[in-house]
Amino acid sequence: xxxxxxxxxxxxxxxxxxxxxxxxxxxxxxxxxxxxxxxxxxxxxxxxxxxxxxxxxxxxxxxxxxxxxxxxxxxxxxxxxxxxxxxxxxxxxxxxxxxxxxxxxxxxxxxxxxxxxxxxxxxxxxxxxxxxxxxxxxxxxxxxxxxxxxxxxxxxxxxxxxxxxxxxxxxxxxxxxxxxxxxxxxxxxxxxxxxxxxxxxxxxxxxxxxxxxxxxxxxxxxxxxxxxxxxxxxxxxxxxxxxxxxxxxxxxxxxxxxxxxxxxxxxxxxxxxxxxxxxxxxxxxxxxxxxxxxxxxxxxxxxxxxxxxxxxxxxxxxxxxxxxxxxxxxxxxxxxxxxxxxx
Amino acid sequence: xxxxxxxxxxxxxxxxxxxxxxxxxxxxxxxxxxxxxxxxxxxxxxxxxxxxxxxxxxxxxxxxxxxxxxxxxxxxxxxxxxxxxxxxxxxxxxxxxxxxxxxxxxxxxxxxxxxxxxxxxxxxxxxxxxxxxxxxxxxxxxxxxxxxxxxxxxxxxxxxxxxxxxxxxxxxxxxxxxxxxxxxxxxxxxxxxxxxxxxxxxxxxxxxxxxxxxxxxxxxxxxxxxxxxxxxxxxxxxxx
Numbered sequence: 001x002x003x004x005x006x007x008x009x010x011x012x013x014x015x016x017x018x019x020x021x022x023x024x025x026x027x028x029x030x031x032x033x034x035x036x037x038x039x040x041x042x043x044x045x046x047x048x049x050x051x052x053x054x055x056x057x058x059x060x061x062x063x064x065x066x067x068x069x070x071x072x073x074x075x076x077x078x079x080x081x082x083x084x085x086x087x088x089x090x091x092x093x094x095x096x097x098x099x100x101x102x103x104x105x106x107x108x109x110x111x112x113x114x115x116x117x118x119x120x121x122x123x124x125x126x127x128x129x130x131x132x133x134x135x136x137x138x139x140x141x142x143x144x145x146x147x148x149x150x151x152x153x154x155x156x157x158x159x160x161x162x163x164x165x166x167x168x169x170x171x172x173x174x175x176x177x178x179x180x181x182x183x184x185x186x187x188x189x190x191x192x193x194x195x196x197x198x199x200x201x202x203x204x205x206x207x208x209x210x211x212x213x214x215x216x217x218x219x220x221x222x223x224x225x226x227x228x229x230x231x232x233x234x235x236x237x238x239x240x241x242x243x244x245x246x247x248x249x250x251x252x253x254x255x256x257x258x259x260x261x262x263x264x265x266x267x268x269x270x271x272x273x274x275x276x277x278x279x280x281x282x283x284x285x286x287x288x289x290x291x292x293x294x295x296x297x298x299x300x301x302x303x304x305x306x307x308x309x310x311x312x313x314x315x316x317x318x319x320x321x322x323x324x325x326x327x328x329x330x331x332x333x334x335x336x337x338x339x340x341x342x343x
Numbered sequence: 344x345x346x347x348x349x350x351x352x353x354x355x356x357x358x359x360x361x362x363x364x365x366x367x368x369x370x371x372x373x374x375x376x377x378x379x380x381x382x383x384x385x386x387x388x389x390x391x392x393x394x395x396x397x398x399x400x401x402x403x404x405x406x407x408x409x410x411x412x413x414x415x416x417x418x419x420x421x422x423x424x425x426x427x428x429x430x431x432x433x434x435x436x437x438x439x440x441x442x443x444x445x446x447x448x449x450x451x452x453x454x455x456x457x458x459x460x461x462x463x464x465x466x467x468x469x470x471x472x473x474x475x476x477x478x479x480x481x482x483x484x485x486x487x488x489x490x491x492x493x494x495x496x497x498x499x500x501x502x503x504x505x506x507x508x509x510x511x512x513x514x515x516x517x518x519x520x521x522x523x524x525x526x527x528x529x530x531x532x533x534x535x536x537x538x539x540x541x542x543x544x545x546x547x548x549x550x551x552x553x554x555x556x557x558x559x560x561x562x563x564x565x566x567x568x569x570x571x572x573x574x575x576x577x578x579x580x581x582x583x
Binding site for chain 1: 349350353420421424426429432
């Protein structure tokens with residue numbers, strides 16, 4: 001459905017998107033995740049044809065986006081990061097204007113309007129000027145605009161920004177529902193959102209893809225370890241016997257604390273050692289006060305990945321530059337000149 | 344074409360429902376009315392020549408003020424991204440905006456018909472043909488200035504800057520007539536041809552000459568192409 005190859009975007013000296021490639025089949029909900037300034041918006045803008053890539057190709061529906069941009073624009077629903085609303089128009093006028101630009105006939109418009117008003121909960125404010133709406137209603141109006149023409153591909157740049165928790169839940173449900181039949185790409189810097197909605201997560205940082213996996217896989221591969229914290233009452237606990245039995249377990253912390261001990265173990269996520277450990281402690285006649293298991297959340301993974309790659313990248317770029325700087329500059333120079341007058 | 348009309352209709356509607364448009368209208372009419380009554384009673388002739396000359400001068404400020412927001416505001420509000428990703432050609436956007444500006448111009452020119460009414464009541468032997476040609480010429484000149492205004496508005500996202508750029512370019516075409524004596528004879532013809540006033544003069548005399556229409560038409564098309572080009576460059580839009 002959407003095929004991106006070696007996509008690169010440079011703004012003068014900054015490389016906003018750096019050689020990314022991915023493929024999104026039809027009917028998948030993909031989340032673009034990354035810290036601010038990671039290149040999410042730039043990527044999405046290139047997908048909808050608002051920005052011209054410096055390098056690389058984008059194919060949507062088996063077709064290069066340059067062959068028929070207008071025809072392609074009909075298939076895409078796009079909600080930009082800065083919600084594009086005309087403040088002086090009413091919600092109805094706005095949606096009607098969009099329908100006209102998309103050449104919808106009267107009947108389809110009436111039908112779709114009903115659908116959109118229901119789904120986005122805009123029925124109460126239909127006659128209000130957009131400037132009088134709250135941020136949440138504005139965001140919903142923007143979303144209504146994007147789905148009005150029943151697009152095959154839906155591209156949403158931070159769709160839930162500015163919404164209250166209830167509204168966020170509603171919008172997430174809506175996106176999930178739409179995603180059953182359509183391809184949805186949404187960007188966000190909020191972890192839970194992507195976690196709640198998407199089938200697949202692409203994490204980008206500094207213009208590069210650092211992870212591209214189905215949601216479940218991402219957690220598994222990266223979280224890697226579980227940490228188990230126990231507090232116990234014992235004279236002088238000695239776990240060396242148990243640790244010998246389980247070489248993959250690591251004792252991370254062991255501190256005395258007001259007459260009892262606090263210990264932290266870390267082991268691979270696929271093992272289930274809680275019961276085993278509890279039995280061992282019981283056999284030693286120690287008393288467990290508390291025990292809890294902690295798995296790395298996506299949030300931690302995200303933090304880990306994005307900060308880790310910072311240092312990685314520094315090393316890499318240094319060596320890369322040293323290695324192939326002559327060829328690299330030769331290839332890049334003409335490209336950059338073309339892009340000189342940056343908006 | 345259909346898309347341009349949709350854009351133009353929307354633009355016209357939002358301009359006509361905004362207070363600032365009416366403020367600009369009122370200033371325009373006050374200036375032209377004041378100049379008209381002053382000049383008419385001095386010359387004592389039943390014609391609109393002076394009014395047309397005054398309107399041409401007022402255009403220099405009125406049209407840039409009218410067009411400055413047309414694209415610059417869309418860019419500042421980020422709504423341009425919406426228009427640019429709709430299934431319409433970039434050309435339709437700029438021409439739609441231009442059409443809306445010209446329509447607004449025609450609307451305001453209608454208000455100046457009240458001056459015509461004045462001289463119809465108090466004057467005799469009016470040359471309706473030349474008055475009609477004069478209005479036609481004014482619409483053509485206005486259309487050129489609108490194209491300049493749209494171009495200036497497309498350059499960046501600051502409305503005030505758009506106003507100033509448009510004013511400077513319009514002033515160039517307007518003021519050439521006063522600079523004529525400074526040019527060497529060999530170049531005089533070229534600069535005379537470039538002067539807006541020279542072409543408007545023909546209309547005011549009651550002559551509709553294809554040369555004048557070609558001059559104005561090519562300026563409109565030229566500036567509209569520049570506007571489209573600058574949008575394409577600034578946003579690096581795909582060919583559409």
